[in-house]
Amino acid sequence: MEFVLRAFLNGADGVFIGACRLNECNYITHGNYHALNMVLLCRRILERAGLNPERLRIEFMSSGDGILFARVISDFVDSVKEMGPLGEGEGVSRDELRSRLEEAIRLVPYIKMAKREKLEKRLESRDEWEGHFTKEETDELFEKAASYYIEPDECRACMVCLSRCPVGAIAGGKKRIHVIDQEKCIRCGTCLEVCRFDAVRRISGGPVPPPLPEEERAVRGKGGKE
Numbered sequence: 001m002e003f004v005l006r007a008f009l010n011g012a013d014g015v016f017i018g019a020c021r022l023n024e025c026n027y028i029t030h031g032n033y034h035a036l037n038m039v040l041l042c043r044r045i046l047e048r049a050g051l052n053p054e055r056l057r058i059e060f061m062s063s064g065d066g067i068l069f070a071r072v073i074s075d076f077v078d079s080v081k082e083m084g085p086l087g088e089g090e091g092v093s094r095d096e097l098r099s100r101l102e103e104a105i106r107l108v109p110y111i112k113m114a115k116r117e118k119l120e121k122r123l124e125s126r127d128e129w130e131g132h133f134t135k136e137e138t139d140e141l142f143e144k145a146a147s148y149y150i151e152p153d154e155c156r157a158c159m160v161c162l163s164r165c166p167v168g169a170i171a172g173g174k175k176r177i178h179v180i181d182q183e184k185c186i187r188c189g190t191c192l193e194v195c196r197f198d199a200v201r202r203i204s205g206g207p208v209p210p211p212l213p214e215e216e217r218a219v220r221g222k223g224g225k226e
């Protein structure tokens, strides 16, 4: 999902994914079903970013389907040309598009966690494709993506959250109040789960307080007071 969104972030006007026919995957993982679900969700994410979801297409074919492949590709190229350059065709400014796609990319791990069951489902008929992920569901997904914040007075500098954060979004150290870099945070919630001192706050909908300035980060909470 991240690769697809990055392709658009880097200016691709369209992304085509060619997969083996459903039910003909050589591996027990049947990755083509997963790819299909990923594309269906990604198309909703593109829609949310203001892009035409038709810019992303997946088709299933075998290595013997040369004629079909050529037909599908030229049809896709024609339709992308008709849509125009990315964003311009939809009337979304370059900066706005960049910030929407960057936000989506940052949330990919959270999105994959939140939608894990549906992303693993095997959709057997085309009729199921359209409604598998809805626009409302995708909007809700983004709106519910909470931010996390460390309450300076509660932090005991135990460094557990720092060691468990999967993306290195927490700055801290011995006897230093820890702070979360909101730009790097992927909203996984691990810091909230692992903090034994109830110092991490989950913020939904409201603004996140600014991080403490570097020079004020000496621990001042209970226990760890200098």
Ligand code: SF4
Pocket: 150, 154, 155, 156, 157, 158, 159, 160, 161, 162, 172, 178, 194, 195, 196, 197, 198, 199, 200
């Ligand atoms: S926020 Fe919690 S887990 Fe992280 S350093 Fe502070 S006390 Fe430890």
Ligand code: SF4
Pocket: 148, 164, 165, 166, 167, 168, 169, 170, 180, 181, 184, 185, 186, 187, 188, 189, 190, 191, 192
């Ligand atoms: S929610 Fe916490 S653990 Fe997860 S990425 Fe953000 S700062 Fe790191």
